[in-house]
């Protein structure tokens with residue numbers, strides 16, 4: 001077992017008016033200290049739902065089974081006191097759409113200092129100001145920006161502030177859910193550089209979610225590819241990107257020329273059709289209806305996730321065929 005984050009057979013089902021939506025099914029993965037693990041997949045494959053369980057942030061309509069072990073303690077069953085310590089100080093999350101989650105009427109410095117003052121109530125005003133200035137400098141902003149209001153910052157600067165907030169309580173794990181999707185390509189690259197540089201420098205683990213496999217290939221040690229709520233491939237990122245075992249991972253890699261194109265999350269280049277409705281997955285392999293390598297058997301037999309050489313896993317009947 002890994003000593004930072006170990007998820008074992010995690011499944012998440014939402015209760016909705018039209019029935020149950022099994023958004024995540026039997027996902028197991030690990031993130032070690034100082035390691036960056038990417039989760040890739042199109043919109044709706046369950047990435048955000050899975051990420052929300054790491055800090056037990058899933059909505060009340062969701063039922064989660066399995067184990068989410070953070071430093072050996074199960075997040076899904078821990079008491080509220082432990083959960084309070086875990087959030088921000090153990091692990092923190094940079095959300096998709098974080099640009100809108102800053103409070104418009106408070107200076108950004110106050111917002112960065114807030115989680116610190118909650119977790120360290122004895123910190124003096126001087127300490128908070130120094131820590132905030134240091135955090136802003138770490139993310140490449142002048143300390144003087146602490147006095148700015150969010151509307152005075154560009155999109156990229158706001159996202160840097162969100163990263164500073166996520167680092168404020170010195171967490172051991174950061175979950176980043178599409179942290180740069182709303183930014184233009186140049187700014188995306190700069191912000192990802194800052195984030196990954198800090199994660200490496202501080203030895204923090206990171207679970208980074210993106211629909212864009214090429215972004216993950218550059219940043220991550222390992223990549224987990226999800227489809228229809230399940231893991232369909234996992235392995236060292238360069239291997240998965242360059243020599244995917246699963247045809248879905250291959251199609252995501254081939255979408256590479258469309259890096260930074262927000263539309264690519266809905267329809268990667270060269271991959272016709274839509275991802276499946278998790279409430280109505282086809283029998284057999286859920287990717288079969290879109291797969292270029294499909295054979296009759298794929299429509300009836302659901303492939304198990306098998307282990308291959310060099311720590312690779314894939315769930316496809318056609319690997320090596």
Ligand SMILES: Nc1ncnc2c1ncn2[C@@H]1O[C@H](COP(=O)(O)OP(=O)(O)OP(=O)(O)O)[C@@H](O)[C@H]1O
Pocket residue numbers: 014015016021023041042043044045046047048049050059061211277278
């Ligand atoms: N609160 C909810 N109630 C019901 N169903 C939900 C809820 N949140 C997500 N879902 C459904 O669960 C499935 C997985 O959604 P999820 O947001 O985890 O996917 P995703 O891969 O992160 O996509 P995106 O990148 O668009 O966020 C989708 O079918 C979605 O409609």
